[in-house]
Amino acid sequence: MSLNILVVGAGICGPAFATLLQRSNPKHKITILERFDSLRTSGQQVDLKTQAPHILRKMGLMETIKAHCVNETGLEMVDSTDKQVSYFPATAAGERRPGLTSEHEIMRGDMVQVLYDASVERNAALKPQIGSQGGILYRFGQTITALDQHPDEVEVTFSDGKKQGFDLVVAADGQGSRTRRLAFGEEVSDAAFKSLGIHGAYFSIPRIESEGSLARGHLAPGRRMIMTRTSDRPVTGVLLFAMEQSNRLRASYKEPQEAQKQAFSETFKDIEWQTDRLIEGLRNSEDFYAHELGQIKMGQLSTGRVVLLGDAGYCPSPFTGLGTNLCLMGAYILAGELARHGSDVKGALKSYEDEMRPFIDDCQRFSTGSLGLFFPYSRLGVWSMGKLMWAVSKVNGLFPQFQKVDNHDGCIREYPELKLKG
């Protein structure tokens, strides 16, 4: 039996899920809704580790992904005079070592584009076979405004006022998911967001000659951290993180982007490393993105015929480096369970929840208590942390929260119903 499915969000897991599911039955009708007018390709580097390369290989996309991977060779922490205080080389697949860079790192926008292209190409190839009976349809510049659950379908109201019934609605609309709020209610949705008390801004600035393949990190007093990542690209990605004591940054998210830029400029204006370059770059950036870092912890991943996928259901926070991995696992398992259960959508959603829980718990296991160590308040604290990081860079294995427990590595459940390659 073919299903009529709405996926809200054309980020990473929305297109991945649609492509995977379509393999099991090309006659499924899958509509992907994106609130922006085109693909949202901003963002900095995302890591592909643990299960992500296995899934991409099964999808036949790993070679394309590898061709887009950036060549970052490690991380150096520097002091305000630009002198290296510690160095962490890139971590090879399967290696357990503290560090920022993993073997496969790709710009988020490239990843989104590869997955979108794969879904469109597959759809075009299948068109002669399925005609108008199925396929993947993208609708940009639209969102949903209401969901009405009935025993056999969900009635969705779109932002253009039209209504349509679906067998299943997949919320793939990220950490702040509107679909989650509509389906589970504001109260449950708000309570699911567990803030790390850290605010992050990401943007690109022109590269300077002295920047090479190493990512660079700097800790500044006042609980601030700055990273630059250039690798082999013509621009430099900047990541600003602040453990905020006031409410200035959080309040800015309700305002237009210029106000967010202003709030981050004020917060970082007195750092003593690359200050003018970073602040000017921030003001002029065209791909600025800022948010409060946190985890999404939902008691259930579905209600009726609405199911949460990726950051919408279980964002582990960018500090784990596992968001993309977990969302691809979700896309693979949800597609697999739907393929395995046929018309029994509710049975598939129950199995998806059972299969995902160990992976979610694993990826969300994170020592938030020790996070403060990376955000010292005083100059003495910054100096001490520098010494500690130097010691760790020399002695492997002291920072357990950075050695992700990847005991599920490679043990991906097989779904022959998905008709994948590997």
Ligand SMILES: Cc1cc2nc3c(=O)[nH]c(=O)nc-3n(C[C@H](O)[C@H](O)[C@H](O)COP(=O)(O)OP(=O)(O)OC[C@H]3O[C@@H](n4cnc5c(N)ncnc54)[C@H](O)[C@@H]3O)c2cc1C
């Ligand atoms: C702009 C942006 C930049 C990011 N940058 C980084 C980064 O630098 N490093 C990092 O580790 N992670 C970053 N992330 C998060 C990262 O993409 C996710 O953690 C992870 O890959 C899981 O992806 P996802 O598909 O679940 O969600 P996302 O990648 O967040 O995608 C969600 C998609 O849903 C769309 N959407 C949101 N609300 C609606 C709505 N109401 N209706 C329709 N569509 C909607 C969004 O525009 C987006 O295209 C970024 C996310 C975004 C959106």
